[in-house]
Amino acid sequence: MINVSVSQLVNQVDKSNFTLYAEWEDTHFKVILLRPCTIPLSGEMHTENANYFLNHLDESFEIYLEKTRHAFSGKNTDIQFFLQDDTFIWKQQNILTRGEIAVYPLSNILIISDILKQLLELYQKCQEEILTLKKENKRLDENNKKLTTDIEEMINIKDNMEKDLYMRFLLLLNAKKKRIRELQKALNSNKQTTKSVYEETTDDESEKSDVESKKMHGTASSNSRKRKVDYKSEQKVAPKSSKINFRKRTNFSSSEESCTSPEPSTSKDKLTLQNIDMCHTIKSKQVLNISEEESEEDLFS
DSSP: EEEEEEEEEEETTTEEEEEEEEEEEEEEEEEEEEEEOOOOEEEEHHHEEEEEEHHHHTOOHHHHHHHHHHOOOOOTTTTEEEEEEEEEEEEEETEEEEEEOOOEEEEOHHHHHHHHHHHHHHHHHHHHHHHHHHHHHHHHHHHHHHHHHHHHHHHHHHHHHHHHHHHHHHHHHHHHHHHHHHHHHHHHHHHHHHHHHHHHHHHHHHHHHHHHHHHHHHHHHHHHHHHHHHHHHHHHHHHHHHHHHHHHHHHHHHHHHHHHHHOOOSSHHHHHHHHHHHHHHHHHHHHHHHHHHHHHHHHHH
């Protein structure tokens, strides 16, 4: 199928509308201009006809052909079209001429029939594409609605989950705060109990120290009274025991003198040692006798 394009353009000469029909080939393109109540006009441009514009614009034929096709689509507002005196011209910004084709009237009915046939085929193709696009658009709309509904449901589920998790978090947080307060309260009470125990112990110790001081004072006073009584009793017994003690001390001193009296120089060492042992034995016996007599006097006093 021939590559064709159809577009509605405006003639800048008289501001009238016309239909531009174009057939595109690799080496040339053909145009047919259709106006109301007027014979169609036709023209062609080959590579040799486009050399002037190619050199002037410094473009290759492929680039020139692509830009011309885009200009004939009517989408480029910088391009203006002029149809006058069997000449079709298009300019860029009404200054730079990008092309010029000589057109002539079509009087052959066969050519018009072929053009009409191609237009009908193109129309049928466009209708089929439009129908396919409508079906695709309908399917996409249904999918879009379904996705929108699913997204809304997911958003609702997410919101509910967030609320549930938030409530659980609040419950857990409040429980933790309550537990912390209880532990802090228990810790404070434990500190207060420990402090009170320390204070009570100090009071008991002070009371005990007062009692002990009183006891010690009482014991000291009783001991002093006892010493006074003992002293008085000793004063009474002293005259009786003094005579006995004087006699005992006299005997003890005489025995010491006898033990310590020096031996003659002619005595031997052995006799000297025996005398010393005997003196120590006599002293110990006298000490024991004195202690026994004193104890007996104490018993009978």
